[in-house]
Amino acid sequence: xxxxxxxxxxxxxxxxxxxxxxxxxxxxxxxxxxxxxxxxxxxxxxxxxxxxxxxxxxxxxxxxxxxxxxxxxxxxxxxxxxxxxxxxxxxxxxxxxxxxxxxxxxxxxxxxxxxxxxxxxxxxxxxxxxxxxxxxxxxxxxxxxxxxxxxxxxxxxxxxxxxxxxxxxxxxxxxxxxxxxxxxxxxxxxxxxxxxxxxxxxxxxxxxxxxxxxxxxxxxxxxxxxxxxxxxxxxxxxxxxxxxxxxxxxxxxxxxxxxxxxxxxxxxxxxxxxxxxxxxxxxxxxxxxxxxxxxxxxxxxxxxxxxxxxxxxxxxxxxxxxxxxxxxxxxxxxxxxxxxxxxx
Amino acid sequence: xxxxxxxxxxxxxxxxxxxxxxxxxxxxxxxxxxxxxxxxxxxxxxxxxxxxxxxxxxxxxxxxxxxxxxxxxxxxxxxxxxxxxxxxxxxxxxxxxxxxxxxxxxxxxxxxxxxxxxxxxxxxxxxxxxxxxxxxxxxxxxxxxxxxxxxxxxxxxxxxxxxxxxxxxxxxxxxxxxxxxxxxxxxxxxxxxxxxxxxxxxxxxxxxxxxxxxxxxxxxxxxxxxxxxxxxxxxxxxxxxxxxxxxx
Numbered sequence: 101x102x103x104x105x106x107x108x109x110x111x112x113x114x115x116x117x118x119x120x121x122x123x124x125x126x127x128x129x130x131x132x133x134x135x136x137x138x139x140x141x142x143x144x145x146x147x148x149x150x151x152x153x154x155x156x157x158x159x160x161x162x163x164x165x166x167x168x169x170x171x172x173x174x175x176x177x178x179x180x181x182x183x184x185x186x187x188x189x190x191x192x193x194x195x196x197x198x199x200x201x202x203x204x205x206x207x208x209x210x211x212x213x214x215x216x217x218x219x220x221x222x223x224x225x226x227x228x229x230x231x232x233x234x235x236x237x238x239x240x241x242x243x244x245x246x247x248x249x250x251x252x253x254x255x256x257x258x259x260x261x262x263x264x265x266x267x268x269x270x271x272x273x274x275x276x277x278x279x280x281x282x283x284x285x286x287x288x289x290x291x292x293x294x295x296x297x298x299x300x301x302x303x304x305x306x307x308x309x310x311x312x313x314x315x316x317x318x319x320x321x322x323x324x325x326x327x328x329x330x331x332x333x334x335x336x337x338x339x340x341x342x343x344x345x346x347x348x349x350x351x352x353x354x355x356x357x358x359x360x361x362x363x364x365x366x367x368x369x370x371x372x373x374x375x376x377x378x379x380x381x382x383x384x385x386x387x388x389x390x391x392x393x394x395x396x397x398x399x400x401x402x403x404x405x406x407x408x409x410x411x412x413x414x415x416x417x418x419x420x421x422x423x424x425x426x427x428x429x430x431x432x433x434x435x436x437x438x439x440x441x442x443x444x
Numbered sequence: 445x446x447x448x449x450x451x452x453x454x455x456x457x458x459x460x461x462x463x464x465x466x467x468x469x470x471x472x473x474x475x476x477x478x479x480x481x482x483x484x485x486x487x488x489x490x491x492x493x494x495x496x497x498x499x500x501x502x503x504x505x506x507x508x509x510x511x512x513x514x515x516x517x518x519x520x521x522x523x524x525x526x527x528x529x530x531x532x533x534x535x536x537x538x539x540x541x542x543x544x545x546x547x548x549x550x551x552x553x554x555x556x557x558x559x560x561x562x563x564x565x566x567x568x569x570x571x572x573x574x575x576x577x578x579x580x581x582x583x584x585x586x587x588x589x590x591x592x593x594x595x596x597x598x599x600x601x602x603x604x605x606x607x608x609x610x611x612x613x614x615x616x617x618x619x620x621x622x623x624x625x626x627x628x629x630x631x632x633x634x635x636x637x638x639x640x641x642x643x644x645x646x647x648x649x650x651x652x653x654x655x656x657x658x659x660x661x662x663x664x665x666x667x668x669x670x671x672x673x674x675x676x677x678x679x680x681x682x683x684x685x686x687x688x689x690x691x692x
Contacts, residue, residue, distance in 0.1 A: 132450040133524070144451040368462070371644040372612045393481040408482040409524070410457040442450070 134444060135409055137395065140359075140379045140388035141444050142426065144411055148190040148440035149174070149427075156181055156195060161429035161438055163206040163352070164419035167215045167232055172419060172427055174438060175206035175219065182219075183234060188421060190440065196234040200224070205271075205307075205352075206417075208232075209262035220257040220270065227257055227270055240270065243280045246291040259352050261308040261320065263335065271322060273306040279322065281337060292337030293322075300339035303327050307352020307362075310335075313382065321353040321360065330362070330384065343384045347405035348392075350378060356420035358382040363415035365431060367392060368406035375415040376407050377428065377441070390426075390441060391415075412439065453523035460530035461487045461503075461517045467568065468606075468646065469688065474534050477506040480519050489517040496529055512536045533648055535604075537690050545593040546689070548581065556582025556685065564590065564689045579687040580608070582615075583667065586681060590663040590689060598691065601655040603631065603663060606688040610644035611675060616668040616682035621651055624662040630654045637672055648690075663689065 132143045149172075158176040165173050171193060174184045182197030197203070202223025209216050215232040229238040242252035249255050258273030266284030281290040293302050304325040311321045311332070319340065320333040328348050332340040349370060350362040360380040367374045376391030386395040386402055391411045396403045413433035418426050426441040461480040468474075478487050487503035488496050496518040503517065512535050519527040546561040558578045559566065568579045609617045616638070623631040631653035653661075668682035 131453055131523075133453045133456045145448050146451050147449070366612075369644055370612070371610065372641045373643065374459070394483070396481065406462060406479075407459045408480065408485075410459055411451070442448075 135411060135441070136377075136379075136390040137388040140390070142390055142441035143444055145190075145440040145442060147437075149184075149186050149437040150190070151184070151192055151437060153435065156184060156192065158184070158435055158437060160431045161416065161433075161436075162204050162431065163417040164427050164429045164438060165206055165208040165217075166419055166421055167208060168210060170422070172421070173206065173208070173217070174429060175200075175203050177201060177203045177222075183217075188425075200228070205257065205259035207260045207262060211266065218260040218262060218268070220259055222256050222258070222274060225252040225255045225257070227260055227268070238286060240268065240280075240282060240286055243270075243278075243288050243291065245288045246278065246280060248276055248278055248291060248294075258305075259307045261310045263310055263318070267335070269308055269310075269320060271305045271308040273302075273304055273325075277302040277305050279305065279308065279320075279333075279337065281335075290337050292333070297327070299331070299342055300333075302331075307350070309353045309355055311353075311355055311360075313355060313358055321355075323350045323352060323362070325349050325351065325365070330360070330380075343380070344402060345378060345386060345405065346402055348378050348386075348389075349375075351416050354418055354420060356424070360384065361418040361420055361426065363418045363428060364389075364392070364405075365414045365416055368404060373413045374407040375412045375430075376405075376409075377412070377415055377418055377426065378405075454525070456523070457525040458482065458485065458519045458521060458527040460527045461519050463515055463517060463530050463532040465532070465534060468532075468534050469537050469568075469690075470534065471537065473508050473510045475506045475508050476515055476532065476534065478503045478517055482519070482521070485519050485521045485524075487517050487519055489515060491515060498526070509534055510536075535648065535690065538692070543595050545595075547591045547593075549589045549591070550583070550585055552581040552583055553683075556580050558687070561590075563687060566688075568687070580685050581687065583665075583684045584681055586667060586669045588665040588667065588684060590665070590686075591660065592663065592689065592691075593660045594658065597657045597659050599655065600653050600658050600661070600691050602692040603651045603653055603661065604690040604692070605649045605651070605663065605665065605686055606690065607647050607649055608645070608685040608687070609638075609642065609647060611638065611641040612644070614671065614675075614677050614680075614683050615685050616671070617647055617649065618665045618667050618684050619669075620666040621649060622664045622666075623651055623653055624664065625656075625658050625660060630656070630658075630661075637668070639672075640674055661691075 157178050159178045163175045172186045179198045181195035182200040182203045185193040202221040204222045205220030207218040217230045219228045227240040242255040256274035259271045261269045268282045270280040277295040279293040302324045306325040307323040330343040347368045348364045349366040354361045362378040364378045379388040381387045393408045414431045416431040417429045424443040428439045465476045488500040493514045515532045516529045548561045558581045620634045631651045633651045667684040671677040
């Protein structure tokens with residue numbers, strides 16, 4: 101309700117300003133706003149998933165996934181209900197989870213026909229694997245065997261990616277910037293990355309996913325958020341290529357059909373409240389930026405991106421459903437619930 | 445099924461345009477460019493400090509300015525709400541501090557040392573990308589003393605401390621700045637504590653000085669020693685950034 105009040109006030113204040121202007125006569129009749137570019141344009145449902153905050157509170161809305169039943173799961177770092185399960189219309193189905201004070205990363209993987217969740221917890225310094233209804237089945241503690249960590253406190257995992265063979269990749273995005281590669285049993289196979297400016301290193305390795313668009317040759321896509329780059333690595337941890345998205349502080353890559361979707365938490369110079377959504381095509385070119393400026397390339401380089409419309413504050417993750425609609429979870433945005441973008 | 449009420453065009457507000465220039469300080473002239481890439485939007489601006497309206501001048505190409513100017517600009521659109529104003533102050537300066545000796549105490553934090561105290565009279569304006577370049581000195585202490593020793597006496601009526609706020613990066617404008625000469629306070633200015641996080645912004649803090657001929661000035665900056673309650677860093681000492689000291 102806070103948002104509705106805010107919007108009303110804004111309209112009144114600005115209407116006063118416009119009333120005397122000749123432009124008033126040119127105002128189009130009431131119609132739904134459309135954001136985005138090219139084929140990726142959306143209407144905005146600001147109130148999708150809004151619940152009574154006394155019963156179902158959220159702090160940061162960190163990540164969202166869709167399960168095999170088509171339900172939308174939201175992960176928040178409020179320990180009254182770390183996981184909130186919605187239907188696609190935003191109606192509450194159930195909540196669970198009270199043990200994830202640093203709930204940050206949420207990845208869903210179907211294993212032998214069953215949905216499993218991998219929760220990266222910033223405060224617990226570990227990754228927890230659960231069933232779809234929240235029973236813990238496995239814990240990946242801090243990777244002592246890597247030799248990179250003297251204490252568990254410096255390991256602050258932000259995201260996981262799960263390969264079809266059961267291997268688990270964990271990005272230590274708020275810690276030492278390494279990527280841990282485990283087998284399904286939780287044995288550490290490899291560690292790569294680390295902090296730095298070189299191609300194979302990271303500054304805020306915030307998000308990771310397995311790029312399955314080339315079915316015969318899956319690879320890893322990892323965000324270097326502070327560097328405004330999306331980096332491709334082989335499954336064995338070798339750097340392959342990097343995509344520059346100047347001005348776009350991208351959180352995690354989400355593969356859907358032939359596109360990559362990335363919540364972009366800040367833009368331009370990294371100021372507060374300047375987020376938007378980035379959508380890349382099959383060649384990893386930015387083709388639409390709902391809430392952001394028109395993507396323009398000059399000599400193969402993307403011009404620096406910035407926010408143009410005040411829709412989002414700090415988008416932290418995008419979930420894409422089978423109809424290509426987007427569900428956007430936001431960090432540090434006044435404890436608001438997710439926003440849905442309906443593709444038009 | 446319930447009817448979904450989508451955000452309407454009238455409820456949509458635009459972000460402010462981007463204002464850019466090579467250097468906020470200049471001796472002769474400076475060019476200011478404006479950017480905002482959104483279909484059907486236009487940028488209107490003023491150069492006399494007045495508020496921008498839909499009848500203000502429309503931006504077409506970069507503007508060359510020859511005197512100290514506050515540029516204000518807003519976006520307008522046939523359907524969306526106009527943006528808030530973007531402000532940019534460009535300062536014509538006389539480089540009076542050239543040749544002066546500047547001592548900063550304590551030393552800036554090792555992460556943001558610029559080119560040492562000489563950054564404060566090198567005539568280079570830092571940008572909001574504060575971690576890049578050598579323009580900014582960054583401090584994380586309660587107070588910072590900047591002692592300026594002119595090579596000869598100068599008539600001075602104003603000191604300007606060029607600073608920067610980026611609450612997301614825990615960088616705040618100071619609470620207060622006092623200017624002393626020969627142990628006497630000759631000027632002071634207090635700043636309001638921000639009530640909520642604002643966007644990153646370059647600021648010039650003017651301190652009126654009792655007009656006189658001075659051989660030296662001691663500028664004492666009192667940083668925000670307790671970050672306000674609304675910020676995740678509440679209670680801790682904020683960062684203070686400065687890149688230039690100007691006198692008039």
